[in-house]
Amino acid sequence: EPEVTQTPSHQVTQMGQEVILRCVPISNHLYFYWYRQILGQKVEFLVSFYNNEISEKSEIFDDQFSVERPDGSNFTLKIRSTKLEDSAMYFCASYTPWDSSRGYTFGSGTRLTVV
């Protein structure tokens, strides 16, 4: 079964550094998302992306965050200057309305630790 692949599985970074989290969505999916889950808390929406542009973003997704799909297969989340409170699990998800019975397919997540 097709999967959403995220790399790395775990990233440790120093406060103030830039990080890029990478995702390879399912190839025929058209809608892409980033969610985050602070340890022990609920999963929160960050941003959705369609047709090479952001379709919706949450209040969390401020100027420190950016997304892009640089080469038609990868979908990246960049955090420009990480803060301690950015430590969380980040999930990528993809979706196509033509196979909506599967719902959204999530990756395994990247655990980001900011020290």
Place this chain on the structure above:
Amino acid sequence: AQTVTQSQPEMSVQEAETVTLSCTYDTSESDYYLFWYKQPPSRQMILVIRQEAYKQQNATENRFSVNFQKAAKSFSLKISDSQLGDAAMYFCAYRSSGTSYGKLTFGQGTILTVHP
């Protein structure tokens, strides 16, 4: 804005027994989708079951079924014949049908423990 509430932070069940996880939501929309996701210790989010609000029939997937009460805005998940592998965090989620790319809004989650 839509909200999703899971009032049971933790639940436990004996293996082979049945357990029901509760979820309520708040929306002014008439058409939407509801989901249950399972998150095992590996942290992967796995779709368990989905329900379209316009369908009156409750969704079922093998041992998993839902009780969808649209007027009460309630969407509970029943797990029958519980297995050790069902132990996980379970999230209820809502999606508006207004756009194809709608975001999911999640509840706080319920940790399910299965005792042998």
